[in-house]
Amino acid sequence: MAQPAFRPKLAGVCTVYRKHSHTQHIIDRFLEGYGWNGVHHKPAMDLVSLYVDQHPPEDLTPDRAARFPAMKVCNSIQDALTLGTGKLAVDGVVLVGEHGDYPKTEKGQVQYPRYQFFQQIVDVFKSSGKSVPVFNDKHLSWKWEWAKEMYDTSRAMRFPLMSGSSLAVTWRIPSVEMPSGVKIQEALCVCYGGVDSYDYHGLETLQCMVERRKGGESGVKWLQAYRGEQFWQAHRDGVWPKDLFEAALCRSHTLTPARPGFNDMFPSLDDMKRLVKNPVAYRYQHTDGLMCTMILMSGLVEDFNFAARIEGRSEPFSTQMYLPMPPGRTTLANFFSPLVNNFEQMYVTGKETYPAERGLLTTGLTAAGVDSLFAGGRKLDTPHLKIAYQAPKESTFWRS
Amino acid sequence: MLTRRTFIETTAIAGTAGDLLAQAGAPKRVAIICTIYKYLSHAQHMGDRFLVGYPFNGKWHKPNIKVVSLYVDQKPEGDLSAERAKEFGFQVFPTIAEALRVGGSKLAVDAVIVIGEHGDYPRNAKGQILYPRYEFFEQCAKVFEADGRSVPLYNDKHLSWSFEKAKKMVDTGHAMKFPMLAGSSLPVTWRLPDLELPMNCEIADALMVGCGGSDPMDYHAIEAMQCMLERRKGGETGVKSVQLIEGEDVWKAGDDGRWSKELLGAALSRSDSPMGNTVKDGRTQEMVLSGEARKITPHPAAYFIEYRDGLKATLLMLDGAVKDYMFAAKLRGAKGPVSTQFFLSPVPNVTYSACLVNKIEEMITTGIAPYPVERTLITCGILESCLTSKVEGHKRLETPHLDVRYHAPRTSQYCRT
Numbered sequence: 001m002a003q004p005a006f007r008p009k010l011a012g013v014c015t016v017y018r019k020h021s022h023t024q025h026i027i028d029r030f031l032e033g034y035g036w037n038g039v040h041h042k043p044a045m046d047l048v049s050l051y052v053d054q055h056p057p058e059d060l061t062p063d064r065a066a067r068f069p070a071m072k073v074c075n076s077i078q079d080a081l082t083l084g085t086g087k088l089a090v091d092g093v094v095l096v097g098e099h100g101d102y103p104k105t106e107k108g109q110v111q112y113p114r115y116q117f118f119q120q121i122v123d124v125f126k127s128s129g130k131s132v133p134v135f136n137d138k139h140l141s142w143k144w145e146w147a148k149e150m151y152d153t154s155r156a157m158r159f160p161l162m163s164g165s166s167l168a169v170t171w172r173i174p175s176v177e178m179p180s181g182v183k184i185q186e187a188l189c190v191c192y193g194g195v196d197s198y199d200y201h202g203l204e205t206l207q208c209m210v211e212r213r214k215g216g217e218s219g220v221k222w223l224q225a226y227r228g229e230q231f232w233q234a235h236r237d238g239v240w241p242k243d244l245f246e247a248a249l250c251r252s253h254t255l256t257p258a259r260p261g262f263n264d265m266f267p268s269l270d271d272m273k274r275l276v277k278n279p280v281a282y283r284y285q286h287t288d289g290l291m292c293t294m295i296l297m298s299g300l301v302e303d304f305n306f307a308a309r310i311e312g313r314s315e316p317f318s319t320q321m322y323l324p325m326p327p328g329r330t331t332l333a334n335f336f337s338p339l340v341n342n343f344e345q346m347y348v349t350g351k352e353t354y355p356a357e358r359g360l361l362t363t364g365l366t367a368a369g370v371d372s373l374f375a376g377g378r379k380l381d382t383p384h385l386k387i388a389y390q391a392p393k394e395s396t397f398w399r400s
Numbered sequence: 401m402l403t404r405r406t407f408i409e410t411t412a413i414a415g416t417a418g419d420l421l422a423q424a425g426a427p428k429r430v431a432i433i434c435t436i437y438k439y440l441s442h443a444q445h446m447g448d449r450f451l452v453g454y455p456f457n458g459k460w461h462k463p464n465i466k467v468v469s470l471y472v473d474q475k476p477e478g479d480l481s482a483e484r485a486k487e488f489g490f491q492v493f494p495t496i497a498e499a500l501r502v503g504g505s506k507l508a509v510d511a512v513i514v515i516g517e518h519g520d521y522p523r524n525a526k527g528q529i530l531y532p533r534y535e536f537f538e539q540c541a542k543v544f545e546a547d548g549r550s551v552p553l554y555n556d557k558h559l560s561w562s563f564e565k566a567k568k569m570v571d572t573g574h575a576m577k578f579p580m581l582a583g584s585s586l587p588v589t590w591r592l593p594d595l596e597l598p599m600n601c602e603i604a605d606a607l608m609v610g611c612g613g614s615d616p617m618d619y620h621a622i623e624a625m626q627c628m629l630e631r632r633k634g635g636e637t638g639v640k641s642v643q644l645i646e647g648e649d650v651w652k653a654g655d656d657g658r659w660s661k662e663l664l665g666a667a668l669s670r671s672d673s674p675m676g677n678t679v680k681d682g683r684t685q686e687m688v689l690s691g692e693a694r695k696i697t698p699h700p701a702a703y704f705i706e707y708r709d710g711l712k713a714t715l716l717m718l719d720g721a722v723k724d725y726m727f728a729a730k731l732r733g734a735k736g737p738v739s740t741q742f743f744l745s746p747v748p749n750v751t752y753s754a755c756l757v758n759k760i761e762e763m764i765t766t767g768i769a770p771y772p773v774e775r776t777l778i779t780c781g782i783l784e785s786c787l788t789s790k791v792e793g794h795k796r797l798e799t800p801h802l803d804v805r806y807h808a809p810r811t812s813q814y815c816r817t
Binding site for chain 1: 448593666672683685728
């Protein structure tokens with residue numbers, strides 16, 4: 001393939017650069033390249049500067065700076081973006097505000113400074129009279145109002161903004177896509193991890209599939225969270241569909257064996273109650289009526305499994321969004337490869353490969369889930385999440 | 401090869417059409433003949449799927465199969481055979497013949513599953529573990545012969561450490577007209593990406609990367625490669641020669657162009673577990689041109705396979721460099737190489753064995769082996785001859801005995817739904 005004439009210069013703006021931090025997974029792929037389409041792919045762009053907010057003893061910044069001298073390590077975000085010229089001197093920004101030592105809110109959200117980093121980036125854009133594409137790793141912010149402001153700013157200043165989780169773009173096992181324009185009656189994800197962390201990934205798992213339904217995305221009306229005994233009660237009462245729950249579990253490769261001596265068996269409700277100490281569910285209704293449920297079952301599974309009921313099909317549609325997760329299963333977190341590849345394209349073309357609104361909606365859903373849990377599982381109306389958009393025509397998940 | 405005609409002949413031995421109709425819907429009765437039955441042995445993780453079901457196609461699938469008897473050759477600490485027999489209502493028999501006759505005087509099962517993997521068995525000078533699969537098979541065939549009836553038989557992994565024995569097994573299966581299936585999970589597990597070689601493609605060059613010890617893991621790698629190569633134009637026509645080299649010679653052979661560095665690069669680009677610097681600090685890495693793979697593989701081995709139709713293929717066992725199994729090939733007329741990873745899902749679920757169990761179940765319920773046992777036969781022969789080359793000064797060996805011909809099934813057989 002011919003090299004594009006335009007070779008973008010990128011600035012990295014990150015919280016912490018240590019082994020297996022998101023910064024390491026993402027920035028390393030620009031510096032070292034990564035396996036893609038059967039070759040070791042080197043992005044056709046240069047990461048010319050890097051700002052890292054925290055430097056713990058295991059900091060890899062010095063090692064990477066020494067091995068990649070063309071990358072300038074800067075003491076401020078402004079420096080990273082201007083490279084000493086006084087104005088914006090890069091063609092794209094990679095914002096990775098995940099991991100690092102930051103305080104938590106009373107609701108348990110880690111206050112990663114994505115919004116603050118974004119504001120400083122935008123300040124440079126404003127003073128330079130020029131904006132460039134920004135990728136923001138994971139959800140836009142722990143705080144909805146800030147996330148909305150980030151999104152609104154990008155639209156007002158007309159720069160591409162991608163955010164998101166690897167779950168939306170990684171391998172699927174089986175490798176299936178939600179057919180475009182179908183009527184989805186219910187959708188559900190069974191995954192694992194904590195609140196204000198992997199719940200977001202579960203929501204992205206759901207959203208990247210359901211956004212393809214007939215009429216496109218219309219936003220979310222309300223959300224209700226369940227935890228502990230409320231969760232089990234709701235599960236027993238069939239608040240979320242059991243057939244979809246079971247279909248999702250049958251896509252898992254990491255079902256904790258319910259009995260010693262057995263390596264792979266379907267758990268009973270009693271087994272699940274014994275294995276899962278703190279189950280969490282976010283159940284929510286989209287504006288067009290679609291019901292979705294995101295379920296965290298740490299102790300039972302360690303993967304992300306999706307199931308949906310589609311009108312006209314007798315069997316649930318299901319798949320696993322597969323994360324080759326180090327250090328237990330692999331050495332590389334290769335699910336970052338399709339994520340990087342997606343926003344890499346944005347820096348060249350100036351076009352988001354999937355809509356910024358997906359990330360805005362999942363950010364809002366994550367915050368709503370945290371709020372509902374904090375309110376003891378109260379059903380919360382979410383008029384602010386009336387976010388409409390159309391899914392991209394082309395699939396963007398990893399399949400080549 | 402099993403055809404529709406041999407299927408009819410096989411089932412005709414089993415009974416009249418009326419008998420078959422009467423049995424429709426009744427579970428198939430199965431005997432499991434294994435070396436050991438303890439946690440995470442092949443017998444346990446495959447055998448249990450017939451007892452408790454397994455995930456398949458988005459459902460917890462319960463096979464319409466009843467395990468009615470079990471033979472276990474060794475009962476080490478952790479043996480689960482008695483426990484399973486009690487819980488699931490079958491008997492553990494002291495001999496294979498009794499297990500097949502379920503304590504009676506005639507063959508009383510509809511299929512036999514032989515799992516001769518794991519357990520304490522000696523190794524030969526080539527490093528092959530002498531699992532008694534041939535001996536187990538012989539005892540099954542003896543019962544079939546004595547009782548005048550044969551049933552489908554699955555043999556886990558390679559048929560035998562010896563090609564001669566393996567050949568006898570396959571010949572017996574054909575002579576007695578019972579369906580036989582054998583082999584590894586790798587050919588039927590998920591592929592990342594979902595790559596199947598086009599039927600009747602022309603393959604210019606092929607390379608497989610594997611890891612782990614010999615002879616268990618090189619076997620899996622050879623069979624994984626074989627399930628791809630057998631789809632080439634003209635089908636499988638056998639192997640002309642093999643050679644196994646080790647150590648620095650492996651890299652020198654690469655420098656000399658005896659195996660393709662481009663294909664190794666393609667294969668390694670599919671790995672999720674490069675070692676070395678990735679373990680150290682998490683980084684992604686290009687391992688071929690940088691020389692890193694060479695640096696961090698303490699005992700590399702190259703298995704060169706020259707097929708009778710001229711195709712040359714190489715297995716590189718790179719223990720220390722990676723921890724997964726990848727395939728790459730150059731097809732004539734295609735731009736770049738094609739490549740994929742054979743996905744070995746995590747322990748303890750090892751769901752890849754569910755993909756294999758589903759194929760065994762298919763044979764048991766339909767009486768037709770979904771893919772030819774000759775694939776495993778040729779794999780046995782390639783492996784044995786490579787290991788002979790290894791102990792005979794790494795010399796090239798002509799393999800006229802590997803005149804194994806077969807055609808790949810038209811329909812893809814790996815997990816993709």
